[in-house]
Amino acid sequence: MAVGLQGLPTLHPVPGVRLGTAAAGIRKKDRRDLVVIECAPGTLAAATFTKNRFCAAPVTVAREHLKKNPPRALLVNTGIANAGTGNPGLEDALASCEALAKHLHCQPGEILPFSTGVIGERLPRERLLAGLPACVTNLSEDGWAEAAHGIMTTDSLPKGCSRQIRIGSRSITITGIAKGAGMIRPDMATMLAFVATDAAVTPAALQSCISSAVNVSFNRITVDGDTSTNDACVLLATGAAGNAVIDQTQDEAYWIFLDGLTKVFTDLAQAIVRDAEGATKFITIEVTGGRSEPDCLAVAYTIAHSPLVKTAFFASDPNWGRILAAIGRAPIEYLEIDKVAIHLNDLCVVRHGALDSGYNEAKGLAEMRLAEIRIGVELGTGSFATRIWTSDLSHDYVRINAEYRT
Amino acid sequence: MAVGLQGLPTLHPVPGVRLGTAAAGIRKKDRRDLVVIECAPGTLAAATFTKNRFCAAPVTVAREHLKKNPPRALLVNTGIANAGTGNPGLEDALASCEALAKHLHCQPGEILPFSTGVIGERLPRERLLAGLPACVTNLSEDGWAEAAHGIMTTDSLPKGCSRQIRIGSRSITITGIAKGAGMIRPDMATMLAFVATDAAVTPAALQSCISSAVNVSFNRITVDGDTSTNDACVLLATGAAGNAVIDQTQDEAYWIFLDGLTKVFTDLAQAIVRDAEGATKFITIEVTGGRSEPDCLAVAYTIAHSPLVKTAFFASDPNWGRILAAIGRAPIEYLEIDKVAIHLNDLCVVRHGALDSGYNEAKGLAEMRLAEIRIGVELGTGSFATRIWTSDLSHDYVRINAEYRT
Numbered sequence: 001m002a003v004g005l006q007g008l009p010t011l012h013p014v015p016g017v018r019l020g021t022a023a024a025g026i027r028k029k030d031r032r033d034l035v036v037i038e039c040a041p042g043t044l045a046a047a048t049f050t051k052n053r054f055c056a057a058p059v060t061v062a063r064e065h066l067k068k069n070p071p072r073a074l075l076v077n078t079g080i081a082n083a084g085t086g087n088p089g090l091e092d093a094l095a096s097c098e099a100l101a102k103h104l105h106c107q108p109g110e111i112l113p114f115s116t117g118v119i120g121e122r123l124p125r126e127r128l129l130a131g132l133p134a135c136v137t138n139l140s141e142d143g144w145a146e147a148a149h150g151i152m153t154t155d156s157l158p159k160g161c162s163r164q165i166r167i168g169s170r171s172i173t174i175t176g177i178a179k180g181a182g183m184i185r186p187d188m189a190t191m192l193a194f195v196a197t198d199a200a201v202t203p204a205a206l207q208s209c210i211s212s213a214v215n216v217s218f219n220r221i222t223v224d225g226d227t228s229t230n231d232a233c234v235l236l237a238t239g240a241a242g243n244a245v246i247d248q249t250q251d252e253a254y255w256i257f258l259d260g261l262t263k264v265f266t267d268l269a270q271a272i273v274r275d276a277e278g279a280t281k282f283i284t285i286e287v288t289g290g291r292s293e294p295d296c297l298a299v300a301y302t303i304a305h306s307p308l309v310k311t312a313f314f315a316s317d318p319n320w321g322r323i324l325a326a327i328g329r330a331p332i333e334y335l336e337i338d339k340v341a342i343h344l345n346d347l348c349v350v351r352h353g354a355l356d357s358g359y360n361e362a363k364g365l366a367e368m369r370l371a372e373i374r375i376g377v378e379l380g381t382g383s384f385a386t387r388i389w390t391s392d393l394s395h396d397y398v399r400i401n402a403e404y405r406t
Numbered sequence: 407m408a409v410g411l412q413g414l415p416t417l418h419p420v421p422g423v424r425l426g427t428a429a430a431g432i433r434k435k436d437r438r439d440l441v442v443i444e445c446a447p448g449t450l451a452a453a454t455f456t457k458n459r460f461c462a463a464p465v466t467v468a469r470e471h472l473k474k475n476p477p478r479a480l481l482v483n484t485g486i487a488n489a490g491t492g493n494p495g496l497e498d499a500l501a502s503c504e505a506l507a508k509h510l511h512c513q514p515g516e517i518l519p520f521s522t523g524v525i526g527e528r529l530p531r532e533r534l535l536a537g538l539p540a541c542v543t544n545l546s547e548d549g550w551a552e553a554a555h556g557i558m559t560t561d562s563l564p565k566g567c568s569r570q571i572r573i574g575s576r577s578i579t580i581t582g583i584a585k586g587a588g589m590i591r592p593d594m595a596t597m598l599a600f601v602a603t604d605a606a607v608t609p610a611a612l613q614s615c616i617s618s619a620v621n622v623s624f625n626r627i628t629v630d631g632d633t634s635t636n637d638a639c640v641l642l643a644t645g646a647a648g649n650a651v652i653d654q655t656q657d658e659a660y661w662i663f664l665d666g667l668t669k670v671f672t673d674l675a676q677a678i679v680r681d682a683e684g685a686t687k688f689i690t691i692e693v694t695g696g697r698s699e700p701d702c703l704a705v706a707y708t709i710a711h712s713p714l715v716k717t718a719f720f721a722s723d724p725n726w727g728r729i730l731a732a733i734g735r736a737p738i739e740y741l742e743i744d745k746v747a748i749h750l751n752d753l754c755v756v757r758h759g760a761l762d763s764g765y766n767e768a769k770g771l772a773e774m775r776l777a778e779i780r781i782g783v784e785l786g787t788g789s790f791a792t793r794i795w796t797s798d799l800s801h802d803y804v805r806i807n808a809e810y811r812t
Binding site for chain 1: 457458459460461487489490491492524525526711713714717718720721723725726727728730731733734735741743756759760761799800801803804805807808809
């Protein structure tokens with residue numbers, strides 16, 4: 001049911017980054033569920049993690065390891081989230097790092113662990129460790145597509161994006177994969193994204209770029225308003241491209257790199273919404289004319305999280321009253337009803353807070369029947385704007401999430 | 407599918423209050439959709455209305471009329487909400503008041519109008535006015551049950567509650583009806599409640615009682631987080647019981663009356679959740695040990711609005727990790743994970759932030775299979791507590807809301 005999502009595009013290898021996968025039988029038989037992403041010595045890493053206070057054991061471990069050392073490898077398993085598992089869960093995550101470190105002849109602290117899947121169950125440590133040799137054996141710079149499959153949970157399609165940009169005389173590659181289809185909302189979600197580049201970037205510029213890019217991509221998508229315990233986005237930079245090192249003072253190169261990175265992140269983030277559990281619609285919500293960006297975001301998320309709005313989109317029902325009611329209850333201080341306008345794509349539905357005279361049901365229905373729809377909300381009270389992406393609420397969303405563990 | 411909701415109980419007449427209904431064909435043929443609730447001269451009224459900024463025309467009119475005069479009658483229609491209809495909507499609401507006032511030989515300002523149903527469509531004024539004579543002709547003190555039917559929209563069952571209490575030597579009756587099954591959340595919802603009593607109460611005490619009672623009943627229920635444009639709760643007090651007038655200084659009588667009123671409101675509020683669109687579970691969420699009541703409420707609503715928690719309850723799946731993840735992202739300043747405990751009914755699931763050693767899946771499943779479930783969350787950081795009621799998210803919720811207008 002993914003909306004406008006095709007199979008994987010060409011994923012250009014990133015020199016210095018090799019990926020290996022295995023079917024370790026962590027939760028289901030015969031599906032790839034274990035991925036190792038190895039990077040050359042000297043590779044820098046920056047990351048953002050979930051803000052959920054009940055963060056999973058691997059998040060705690062990855063955060064600690066990243067503080068101390070640049071990583072030599074990422075270890076990702078699906079099926080079990082290793083969240084809500086207390087100290088035994090931490091020990092499982094650390095043991096996984098130790099085992100992979102032995103295979104790669106590095107320190108356990110140079111491994112970053114990531115898990116996604118069911119919360120509250122222990123990681124089957126033996127099966128995971130037994131799967132590592134296969135991952136290590138098939139490590140390859142061409143392993144991106146297999147890895148994109150290997151990190152999927154309820155995703156219906158693998159998600160990847162790759163771009164090549166020029167900085168000075170050098171060609172730079174940015175390639176990434178992501179997973180996630182539910183429990184999606186800002187501040188990260190049940191979402192993992194691993195992006196690598198061969199650009200040479202200073203640590204400070206790398207962290208600045210990942211923060212900026214995440215803020216307008218992964219932190220602007222919502223499926224169901226739930227923030228997962230395991231979300232993470234990691235950006236690796238090998239420096240193999242040999243470009244003049246990008247730092248925050250090198251204006252032009254910095255902005256070219258950030259632009260390329262943001263495009264990759266946005267593409268991956270949108271792919272998650274396009275593949276949202278049960279999604280039949282890809283909805284862009286643009287809120288303009290607010291007194292602040294937080295105000296615009298509050299209105300956008302109130303619309304995006306309204307089950308009534310979401311079911312109306314599923315039904316292709318131009319029930320604009322539900323959008324209007326959501327705006328009316330958005331938690332912002334200042335709202336002038338008479339100034340509010342609502343568009344569906346380019347069709348004006350509400351002007352000055354009331355139904356536009358040019359609107360009729362047939363026109364509304366024509367827009368709602370499209371698979372990709374823009375809701376434009378003009379607040380008319382300021383100059384701030386924002387944009388988020390979301391999906392509809394369908395029978396399949398309920399079916400998928402009711403049957404998840406059965 | 408209503409959970410534990412029976413037919414109407416005996417609804418005791420309230421001397422001085424008469425109700426009449428009609429099938430006016432406002433949106434569908436041959437169903438009661440128009441209700442008049444007439445009260446004797448001298449009856450006092452207090453009310454609470456939606457906080458949605460896009461409030462419906464009848465809400466605007468009712469609020470204005472109530473400020474100026476005690477009402478002689480309430481006029482309620484279902485099918486069309488008369489919301490998002492601008493000035494023509496206001497004129498429709500005023501014209502309805504004028505027409506009913508002529509029938510009842512009173513002033514238009516003594517009529518309070520209420521509407522519920524589809525947003526954004528004009529009220530069919532002629533059909534509504536044509537239905538008024540039938541309502542007036544069958545006005546009766548025994549009309550409560552018919553009126554409970556007459557205010558239904560997507561409700562599967564009528565909702566009413568009636569209690570008789572003693573204050574001093576007098577018997578006092580409190581009888582009420584309510585409607586609502588979706589778009590339900592605090593600060594009122596697509597919810598109308600009309601409650602009458604024959605108690606003699608001062609205006610100040612009446613307003614104080616309705617505010618207190620609404621705060622722990624109608625403002626503690628949520629189905630889908632959506633606040634409607636039309637919510638209202640009205641309390642009429644005829645004074646016919648002849649008790650010593652209840653005021654805020656008459657301690658004992660005040661508290662007895664408030665207690666009786668709160669029980670009626672709570673029963674009606676719970677009936678709305680029991681009849682929530684597609685509900686298969688009636689869920690009580692109790693949050694204790696918070697640093698403030700708003701903190702407790704924030705945790706409770708984050709759980710109640712999580713589609714993942716709601717679908718797990720629909721599936722009777724003890725996926726407690728989803729509850730834990732919701733608590734972890736609740737918008738409160740202070741949370742100590744190690745102190746959090748979660749109960750399903752009396753079964754301890756999480757203790758000190760991790761799975762309780764006495765818990766197992768079979769025990770969890772046994773609790774989740776019940777139709778009425780209490781989620782107990784102990785935060786362990788303070789002495790405040792709160793309680794709210796909600797429902798699960800089922801296939802039928804999506805079906806009902808996707809097909810609402812078709």
